[in-house]
Structures are given as C-alpha cells and as structure tokens.
Amino acid sequence: MRAIRAPLTLSSPEGETVAAIRRTGPLSRADLEQQLELSRASVAAVVNTLLSLNILREVGPGESQGGRPPQLYAINGAFGYVAGVDVGATSIDLALADFTGRILERHDEPADVRDDPEPMLEHIADLIAGMVAKQNGRPDQVLAIGIGVPGPVKFAEGVLIAPPLMPTWEFFPIKAFIRQHFPAANVVVDNDVNVMAIGEASAGTGKGLDNFIFLKIGTGIGAGIIVNGHIYRGHDGAAGDVGHICIDYNGPICHCGNAGCLEIMAAGPAIAARGKEVALAGGSDFLRKRLEDNKGVLTARDVAEAAKAGDRAANEIVRDSGRMIGGMLASLVNFFNPQMIFIGGGVSNIGYRLLSSIRQAVLRRSTALSTRHLRIEFSQLGADAGVTGAIWLALEHVFVVA
Numbered sequence: 001m002r003a004i005r006a007p008l009t010l011s012s013p014e015g016e017t018v019a020a021i022r023r024t025g026p027l028s029r030a031d032l033e034q035q036l037e038l039s040r041a042s043v044a045a046v047v048n049t050l051l052s053l054n055i056l057r058e059v060g061p062g063e064s065q066g067g068r069p070p071q072l073y074a075i076n077g078a079f080g081y082v083a084g085v086d087v088g089a090t091s092i093d094l095a096l097a098d099f100t101g102r103i104l105e106r107h108d109e110p111a112d113v114r115d116d117p118e119p120m121l122e123h124i125a126d127l128i129a130g131m132v133a134k135q136n137g138r139p140d141q142v143l144a145i146g147i148g149v150p151g152p153v154k155f156a157e158g159v160l161i162a163p164p165l166m167p168t169w170e171f172f173p174i175k176a177f178i179r180q181h182f183p184a185a186n187v188v189v190d191n192d193v194n195v196m197a198i199g200e201a202s203a204g205t206g207k208g209l210d211n212f213i214f215l216k217i218g219t220g221i222g223a224g225i226i227v228n229g230h231i232y233r234g235h236d237g238a239a240g241d242v243g244h245i246c247i248d249y250n251g252p253i254c255h256c257g258n259a260g261c262l263e264i265m266a267a268g269p270a271i272a273a274r275g276k277e278v279a280l281a282g283g284s285d286f287l288r289k290r291l292e293d294n295k296g297v298l299t300a301r302d303v304a305e306a307a308k309a310g311d312r313a314a315n316e317i318v319r320d321s322g323r324m325i326g327g328m329l330a331s332l333v334n335f336f337n338p339q340m341i342f343i344g345g346g347v348s349n350i351g352y353r354l355l356s357s358i359r360q361a362v363l364r365r366s367t368a369l370s371t372r373h374l375r376i377e378f379s380q381l382g383a384d385a386g387v388t389g390a391i392w393l394a395l396e397h398v399f400v401v402a
C-alpha cells in the first residue's frame, strides 16, 4: 500500500462507480453503462481514472454472453485501510479492514465512557495504530475512521450534543483529535444505532432492503432508520431517538426529565429493577436466589435467564417489556411502513419470548396494509453490528464526491 493525499476528491460518476461495485461486487464496463446510465465513453474514462488511482483493479473475466467474456473490475483492497470503532457504555470494539471492507484485525476491551474524551480517544488512536503496525502498514495509509458513540451526534461536525451517558464529551472535537494521529484519514462520527443500521444495510440481512428500522434495546432504546437504502439522520442528526417517546403520561420520570418514556419503562435497567422488585416481594424463587448470589444486584440478563428457565414472574416482565416496545414500534410502522425491523443490542439476548411479544403488539396495533410484508427479526450481526457498521460508515466517507 502506498500513501495517498486524502481526502481524495472524485467526480460524481467516479463516486457512483465505486459505490456500485461496492454494492454488487465486480462489474464489467457494460454493467456500469447499464446501472449508472452512462455512455460507453464516460464509463471507459471513469474506469481508466479509477484504475490509474489504484482504487479499482482488474479481475478475471466474467461470463460470456456469446463472444469474448468481458473484463470485470473490483475494488482494490490494497488501496488503503479503514478503521471502525464502536464505543459502547461499558466497552470499546475496534476493527481494521482493507479497502474492500474485509476485516483484518479485531480488538475489544472494557471501557467506561464516563471517562474524559482525551485519554479514551488517545487510547483508541493507539489501538488503531497498533493494528495497522501488525499489518506492516503506516498511519498515513488509514483513509477513513468510522466511530459510533452512544449519544446524540450532530453529524456534520461529529460532535455529541447533551449526551446523557458521557457528559464530558459534549462538543469535544473528536474528528480533529483523531486526525492528529492519522493525517490522511477522514474521521466520521455517528450515533451508535445509526452505525448499527448501516452495518445491517451494508453487510447484514438488510443488504438490498430499501426501507427498514434497526431497533437497539440495551441500557437505552434507539432506532436507526434506513430510507431508500440510505441512513436517515433527520435535519439535525436527532432522528430515531425513540426511547423518549411517551408511552405513559403517569409513568416514572426518565433521565431526560419527562414522564413515562419507553426507555425508562422497558429497557435493560427497567427489566432489572422489576426483577429485583419481584425477588424482594417473594414472587420468584429463581430471582430471589440470584439476587442473594449476586449480593443484592440483579441484571436484565438474570431476568432473561429466569424467563428461559420457565420462571413465571420473569416471563411476565419480559412480555410486558416486549408489549411496550411493540406498542411504540406499531406507531413507527404506521408512520413509516418499513419492510423489516431488526432488533439488536444487549437486551435482545433475552431471546424469542421478547421477540414474540414485540411481534404480537406490532401486529395488533398497526394497520393491515403496513404489516402485510413486514418482518421483525433479530439482527444476525449480533454484537458485531456496531463495529461492522463503523467500517462501512468509514468506507462511505473515504472520498469527497464533487
């Protein structure tokens, strides 16, 4: 790999050609003419430019439709590296990929986002540099870095605005800080759920789907929205913050200050709190024993395990949570008519009991036409959704297309 000056500016047909080959795999000139509605001469010029820049490479000929089989063009994996970072509330997960998106190195470790941004980002930069060195590469060969963070992000500037989990990060210039270490890299920061939706759309079961929602259920609840194949961030980057939709005006006060938000009533901490209540009231032997074993601490995972073991009270908690989440999702379905809803995040590990109660609530409360083709499934990417999405977010932002 050789260093390039970044971010590299491509013309619009050049950018579209790279995107089309990324989407579908190797293509011939004739394929590109057809897909991009470009003339033969334009495609020839674009392909020649991209070959000379080492962005594309020639691969073996494709299938012949009578006559000589056409030459195919693929993304050149050796063009440069991209890195993906998934910053969670309690962990960081990183990957280094080649320019095709193939993951070369992985690393994850526990972390606490309540810590200040400087030391944490410094550490993240060191970890990326370490992965590049392991590949015998140099920092200036990293062309883009995608970072998903658990809070509201003003996308254009890549800064967090009033993040409840990580208050000291507000307005911190993440992009400029990381770029000090990787001068050739375009750094892109996005909300973690948007990043997961991008992962699902680029490398998961969502590939090829035009309209879907990725719902993350963990400590909080949020949605990533894919519209016509692209992430929808809204006017200010705040779209999808569905955890703060009110489901009970007389409900408990959420950390956002309002009463009865979905998140405070149905996310991981709510499931854990209800489990503890039941255990202390003598409603579940399983949970009472777990509470004793854990020295007074009970997690959503404990409630999930109790439910799996057939505990009636735990099952009721899971079902209630699914019903509340499904009720909110039904409103989204009526509003947006997605073809698919993917469920991900830590609490999705609770399993099919949660999924089936979500499905029931959605089907009961949405209009017939909007659910005719709707499917609701767990994301198959599982815990990899964030880091996969961060890689693809980075790949989307290697070039400036003018």
Ligand SMILES: [Zn+2]
Residues within 6 Å of the ligand: 243, 244, 254, 255, 256, 257, 258, 261, 263
């Ligand atoms: Zn709230």
